[in-house]
Amino acid sequence: MKTFKVLGGGCRNCEVTAQLIEEAAREAGVEIVLEKVTDMAEILGYGVMSTPGVVLDGQVVHAGGIPAPDQARAWMQG
Numbered sequence: 001m002k003t004f005k006v007l008g009g010g011c012r013n014c015e016v017t018a019q020l021i022e023e024a025a026r027e028a029g030v031e032i033v034l035e036k037v038t039d040m041a042e043i044l045g046y047g048v049m050s051t052p053g054v055v056l057d058g059q060v061v062h063a064g065g066i067p068a069p070d071q072a073r074a075w076m077q078g
């Protein structure tokens with residue numbers, strides 16, 4: 001199971017990013033845990049200065065803007 005965190009203040013782009021990850025997981029048949037992190041101290045703790053950010057299993061894999069659908073699908077591999 002993969003653990004994702006979407007880092008951001010709850011803006012529209014953060015919501016779209018979370019939906020994109022959920023949809024990619026559903027398409028790939030991968031079980032995920034998705035958490036939305038809105039605490040700025042925690043977000044900055046990951047070194048993310050531009051949101052939305054995406055953390056996969058403890059590693060920042062994206063920051064600043066909505067990730068491409070292909071990128072979200074790639075996160076479901078491996």
